[in-house]
Amino acid sequence: MLINHVPKVTVCLPTYNSGEFLNQAIDSILQQTFTDFELIISDDCSTDNTPVVIKSYQEQDSRIRYLRNSKNLGIFTNWNRCLEYAAGEYITIFAQDDMMLPKNLEEKVKILDKYSNVGLVTSSIMVIDTDNHHLNWNWANYSEDKLVNGEEWVKNNLGEANPICCPFVLMRRKSLEKVGGKFNCNYDYAADLELWLRICLVADLYFVKEILGYYRWHQGNKTHSFDDFYQLQEHLQICSSLIDSLNLSASELNDWEIETLSRTVKWVSYYRIYHHLKKGNLGEVLKLCQLLESWRGKSGKLSISVQELGTRIKEILQVNSRLKSEVDEYIPWMNNLEKKKSALESEVDEYISWVNNLEKKKSALEIEINRLNDEKKWLESQVKAWMQTSQKYYREIRDNGKSR
Numbered sequence: 001m002l003i004n005h006v007p008k009v010t011v012c013l014p015t016y017n018s019g020e021f022l023n024q025a026i027d028s029i030l031q032q033t034f035t036d037f038e039l040i041i042s043d044d045c046s047t048d049n050t051p052v053v054i055k056s057y058q059e060q061d062s063r064i065r066y067l068r069n070s071k072n073l074g075i076f077t078n079w080n081r082c083l084e085y086a087a088g089e090y091i092t093i094f095a096q097d098d099m100m101l102p103k104n105l106e107e108k109v110k111i112l113d114k115y116s117n118v119g120l121v122t123s124s125i126m127v128i129d130t131d132n133h134h135l136n137w138n139w140a141n142y143s144e145d146k147l148v149n150g151e152e153w154v155k156n157n158l159g160e161a162n163p164i165c166c167p168f169v170l171m172r173r174k175s176l177e178k179v180g181g182k183f184n185c186n187y188d189y190a191a192d193l194e195l196w197l198r199i200c201l202v203a204d205l206y207f208v209k210e211i212l213g214y215y216r217w218h219q220g221n222k223t224h225s226f227d228d229f230y231q232l233q234e235h236l237q238i239c240s241s242l243i244d245s246l247n248l249s250a251s252e253l254n255d256w257e258i259e260t261l262s263r264t265v266k267w268v269s270y271y272r273i274y275h276h277l278k279k280g281n282l283g284e285v286l287k288l289c290q291l292l293e294s295w296r297g298k299s300g301k302l303s304i305s306v307q308e309l310g311t312r313i314k315e316i317l318q319v320n321s322r323l324k325s326e327v328d329e330y331i332p333w334m335n336n337l338e339k340k341k342s343a344l345e346s347e348v349d350e351y352i353s354w355v356n357n358l359e360k361k362k363s364a365l366e367i368e369i370n371r372l373n374d375e376k377k378w379l380e381s382q383v384k385a386w387m388q389t390s391q392k393y394y395r396e397i398r399d400n401g402k403s404r
Helices: 020-032 049-057 075-085 104-114 150-157 175-180 191-200 227-245 250-279 282-297 304-403
Strands: 009-016 037-043 064-066 089-092 118-128 144-148 170-173 203-218
Touching: 009 020, 009 075, 009 104, 020 037, 020 049, 037 049, 037 075, 049 064, 064 075, 075 089, 075 170, 075 191, 104 118, 104 170, 118 175, 118 191, 144 150, 150 191, 150 203, 170 175, 170 191, 170 250, 175 191, 191 227, 227 250, 227 282, 250 282, 282 304
Parallel strands: 009 037, 009 089, 037 064, 118 203
Antiparallel strands: 089 170, 118 170, 144 203
């Protein structure tokens, strides 16, 4: 990179213990067809081989700038540190485990160059797993190239699940600076969505139909560390804060609140509540329903199905509680019965053993009886033979006496 040259684009790459996928991420950035960029890598005090990987690339490419935090700052604070050092007219916050396709920067720079009113441009993505296999997950995919009015987009989409994949957003620096120049670190889960909403209130956005990157979904994703309740709670806080910032009239405020809550209920019901119902997690369903019902006092505007669901789940949990109490009382009785059963089984085992022993004795006795019967038969045959012999001898003596 030429001395004092200000790059057109800054690619920010915040990292933390990213050794497993970092090579693929950096390679995809350095292989861009658009080359007028700087790559700022901010390592959030990694404990694996991340520093070694980064330094090996830095030695080969002068566009790479390596920052290492002395302590772990956390996700969005580290993202903001990247932004502090970014010099480019356009900025992207990329992810350590994702991959850009070669024309990612080129196509998005063209859009920002062409439309000065566009504050951010994003593209369709393909979701992959740890082995780069395509996952059948239709998220952040756009049906057409489309320039969208920012304020209208916010009005028509506030409350929806985040439709924009952060690593594949290219922002205009001037638009970013108009809304404070950084992510709001009061949010731990959806600070990216909150920033997109702020930018869209001061600029337009552009959706690119073409898939320009691979978003990796795996167990190491930070998203996995937030439960559904926290995600929804933060989502509703972001929506509420944005609405409060608009200085709406009473009728406008009511319309915004109803539409926002309606959209939220729709995706939460399908992607969160239904999921927990299938697994039988009624407690989680109840918490989500109560959170929706309590938002800005608009429970009366909820769809009747969600209200009824929350009521039914309360009743079911009450029944479950009563049944659990009954089961708790039943368990000691069952345990006592099991003990008696075990004792009875022990006695039965002893009886069976005694019967088996008796059977053995009976068998031995029958053998002895058979032996005695055999001896008796033999004796009887001997006695019979002796009697026959005696009779014969007696007749001989008698006959001899007569002859004399």
